[in-house]
Amino acid sequence: MFFRILHKGNVGDLVTGLAATREIVGPKAKGEDFVFGEITDPSELVLDYPTTILPPKKYFLLPKENLMHYDTKNSGVSQDAPNVTPRVIFGVHPCDINSLLLVDKVFLGDFVDPYYKARRDNTLIIGVSCMPTPSCMCNAFGTGEVNQGFDLFLTDLGDRYFVSCSSVEGADMLDKFVETREVEPQDMKAFQERTKAWEEAFTPAPDITQLPLLFDAKYNDPLWEEIGDDCLSCGACSAVCPTCYCFDVNDRQDADGQGGNRVRTWDSCCFSSFAEVAQGHNFRAQKAARVRYRFYHKQWGYLSKFGKVLCVGCGRCTKACKVNINPRRVIEALVKGGE
Amino acid sequence: MGVNSSIAYRELQANPFRPWAARITSITQLTDKERLFEFRLIDEVVRDAFDFEAGQFMELSIFGVGEAPISISSAPSKQGFIELCVRNSGTVTGALHEKQCGDIVGLRGPFGNGFPFEEMKGHDVLLVAGGLGIAPLKSLINHIHDERHEFGKVTILLGARNPGEILFHEEFKMWKHREDFDLIMTVDQPDDTWDGDVGLVTKLFDKIELDPKNTYGAICGPPVMYRYVIEEMRKKNLDVDHIFMSFERRMKCGIGMCGHCGVGHQYACIDGPVFSYWEAMNLQEAM
Numbered sequence: 001m002f003f004r005i006l007h008k009g010n011v012g013d014l015v016t017g018l019a020a021t022r023e024i025v026g027p028k029a030k031g032e033d034f035v036f037g038e039i040t041d042p043s044e045l046v047l048d049y050p051t052t053i054l055p056p057k058k059y060f061l062l063p064k065e066n067l068m069h070y071d072t073k074n075s076g077v078s079q080d081a082p083n084v085t086p087r088v089i090f091g092v093h094p095c096d097i098n099s100l101l102l103v104d105k106v107f108l109g110d111f112v113d114p115y116y117k118a119r120r121d122n123t124l125i126i127g128v129s130c131m132p133t134p135s136c137m138c139n140a141f142g143t144g145e146v147n148q149g150f151d152l153f154l155t156d157l158g159d160r161y162f163v164s165c166s167s168v169e170g171a172d173m174l175d176k177f178v179e180t181r182e183v184e185p186q187d188m189k190a191f192q193e194r195t196k197a198w199e200e201a202f203t204p205a206p207d208i209t210q211l212p213l214l215f216d217a218k219y220n221d222p223l224w225e226e227i228g229d230d231c232l233s234c235g236a237c238s239a240v241c242p243t244c245y246c247f248d249v250n251d252r253q254d255a256d257g258q259g260g261n262r263v264r265t266w267d268s269c270c271f272s273s274f275a276e277v278a279q280g281h282n283f284r285a286q287k288a289a290r291v292r293y294r295f296y297h298k299q300w301g302y303l304s305k306f307g308k309v310l311c312v313g314c315g316r317c318t319k320a321c322k323v324n325i326n327p328r329r330v331i332e333a334l335v336k337g338g339e
Numbered sequence: 340m341g342v343n344s345s346i347a348y349r350e351l352q353a354n355p356f357r358p359w360a361a362r363i364t365s366i367t368q369l370t371d372k373e374r375l376f377e378f379r380l381i382d383e384v385v386r387d388a389f390d391f392e393a394g395q396f397m398e399l400s401i402f403g404v405g406e407a408p409i410s411i412s413s414a415p416s417k418q419g420f421i422e423l424c425v426r427n428s429g430t431v432t433g434a435l436h437e438k439q440c441g442d443i444v445g446l447r448g449p450f451g452n453g454f455p456f457e458e459m460k461g462h463d464v465l466l467v468a469g470g471l472g473i474a475p476l477k478s479l480i481n482h483i484h485d486e487r488h489e490f491g492k493v494t495i496l497l498g499a500r501n502p503g504e505i506l507f508h509e510e511f512k513m514w515k516h517r518e519d520f521d522l523i524m525t526v527d528q529p530d531d532t533w534d535g536d537v538g539l540v541t542k543l544f545d546k547i548e549l550d551p552k553n554t555y556g557a558i559c560g561p562p563v564m565y566r567y568v569i570e571e572m573r574k575k576n577l578d579v580d581h582i583f584m585s586f587e588r589r590m591k592c593g594i595g596m597c598g599h600c601g602v603g604h605q606y607a608c609i610d611g612p613v614f615s616y617w618e619a620m621n622l623q624e625a626m
């Protein structure tokens with residue numbers, strides 16, 4: 001890793017330079033909100049934004065994707081070439097970079113998902129620092145800071161960015177497209193001040209030290225009924241979550257009946273049919289059981305496999321849920337022991 | 340090795356979602372709802388590379404309909420063919436039941452873990468199956484049969500709703516007369532033809548003698564069965580880490596990605612489907 005200083009006025013050069021070979025994606029305004037979308041003009045890019053509605057997950061695990069085409073008559077399949085656009089994603093917050101590293105463990109582990117991998121391999125990531133919003137809780141999970149998973153990372157120092165470069169591609173971009181200068185002592189000082197201000201801006205983090213234990217100990221606690229009864233089973237929390245990766249697979253016939261596509265779509269364990277098996281038996285028929293499972297899996301199930309919690313505290317689910325179900329409420333209820 | 344097949348073999352590693360074409364080579368009607376299908380993978384390289392353990396499952400594809408996880412019924416020693424015992428219970432399995440000998444379907448796998456065959460060697464074995472649960476256990480039974488001298492006493496307890504629903508009846512009738520397998524069958528609803536036991540499979544525990552420290556148990560059946568069978572095994576003093584069971588969950592990938600098969604903090608497709616009772620008793624939503 002090496003460090004440089006980039007003046008904000010020069011960011012446009014980086015965008016224009018990269019645009020020759022890649023699609024540029026980044027946060028841009030949409031009404032009152034911000035979304036990751038294609039950037040056709042550098043002025044659209046808003047690097048100083050609170051949180052986007054959907055995380056960058058949608059560029060790696062597509063909301064809907066053809067896995068393969070089949071031919072009904074011969075029962076043959078041809079794998080669809082993974083649908084890949086070489087891209088650079090600008091302005092990814094630390095929690096979202098960390099979320100991709102967590103999802104990688106699932107799709108690039110013992111079994112490798114070639115579709116996901118092709119897109120991961122063809123995407124450059126330029127991270128950017130942020131200031132916490134009231135719903136942010138990356139301070140609880142230690143996901144507000146990153147030292148891997150990006151090519152460049154920009155820390156906002158007012159009129160300039162402190163640039164951390166951690167890949168050959170990142171170094172190339174700096175060499176080819178944009179003017180930077182060396183880091184000087186006053187930049188280091190500004191960096192430290194900025195980090196301090198960032199730490200102080202958080203709502204105090206809930207205590208997560210005992211979570212796995214609490215999930216097992218309070219598995220049958222009435223708190224799950226109290227929280228779960230409100231759930232609308234709408235799945236919004238999973239759709240906006242950068243670390244939710246569950247999917248469904250279905251065959252969609254072509255109109256001529258000769259063949260069709262095997263299609264993967266996002267799914268959610270909050271949906272009532274998610275855990276149903278033959279003869280209508282449902283392992284999670286009650287809403288409370290499904291809400292509990294979602295949190296259980298994130299805060300304990302994934303942890304038991306990969307040693308990390310499957311939540312980066314981005315707060316998107318807190319904003320998306322119409323009935324106020326969110327990690328802070330659940331964790332605090334568990335710690336207190338019922339509501 | 341032809342060019343096409345070596346490419347196919349590389350692809351075998353490259354895309355775990357890709358089903359391989361398999362031809363149906365025989366169909367046996369077992370009961371009203373269940374048939375035994377024998378398949379042969381068409382690609383030679385894939386077929387030669389194929390290997391599995393008793394207890395593992397395949398993802399069966401009927402194109403245009405979808406996929407379903409099905410346990411392998413044949414023994415690993417049966418090279419070149421894969422047997423699946425399938426109940427007509429929904430869209431994919433229903434579509435398979437409409438297929439004829441010679442038709443082609445898709446298969447991918449094997450996935451999941453197997454019963455701890457090597458660990459079981461040198462011990463007595465008690466196998467308990469309810470209904471269709473015999474499908475994965477049959478693979479284990481056949482495997483034990485092929486290496487019979489490696490095992491002590493082998494006891495099989497089999498329960499079914501009525502005599503018509505007993506799977507592999509003929510095969511088991513044959514075994515019943517052999518010295519080296521103790522097989523006891525029971526049905527809930529007997530008919531005129533039935534001269535065997537009547538009642539739930541748990542009732543048969545009164546009839547057997549076990550050397551508890553030397554016995555491995557394996558269970559497969561409908562979700563309600565496990566709790567009661569384990570209770571009987573525990574009464575006979577079998578160790579918690581010597582009891583194994585196979586779980587059924589909804590599956591969409593078979594490889595730990597889609598999230599559908601979660602059992603507590605595990606996934607049935609990659610951490611199971613076979614769990615020891617020691618693991619299962621510490622899993623939420625297991626039984």
Ligand SMILES: Cc1cc2nc3c(=O)[nH]c(=O)nc-3n(C[C@H](O)[C@H](O)[C@H](O)COP(=O)(O)OP(=O)(O)OC[C@H]3O[C@@H](n4cnc5c(N)ncnc54)[C@H](O)[C@@H]3O)c2cc1C
Binds near residue numbers: 407
């Ligand atoms: C490890 C493992 C091994 C197995 N081994 C065998 C075996 O050896 N033999 C065998 O016959 N079966 C076996 N099964 C069971 C088999 O996979 C299921 O019965 C499977 O559902 C059959 O698929 P299907 O498409 O035919 O049925 P589906 O069409 O999936 O229907 C099955 C049931 O699922 C529910 N369901 C399905 N889709 C929906 C939906 N969209 N919304 C609501 N409910 C829905 C319904 O309750 C329906 O009755 C095994 C399962 C597992 C996990």
Ligand code: SF4
Binds near residue numbers: 242244310318
């Ligand atoms: S669970 Fe909520 S806070 Fe955690 S990563 Fe998902 S959306 Fe963000």
Ligand code: SF4
Binds near residue numbers: 235
């Ligand atoms: S927790 Fe909230 S967002 Fe999630 S499914 Fe329930 S109601 Fe919808």
Ligand code: FES
Binds near residue numbers: 591594599609
């Ligand atoms: S079947 Fe997809 S995770 Fe187990």
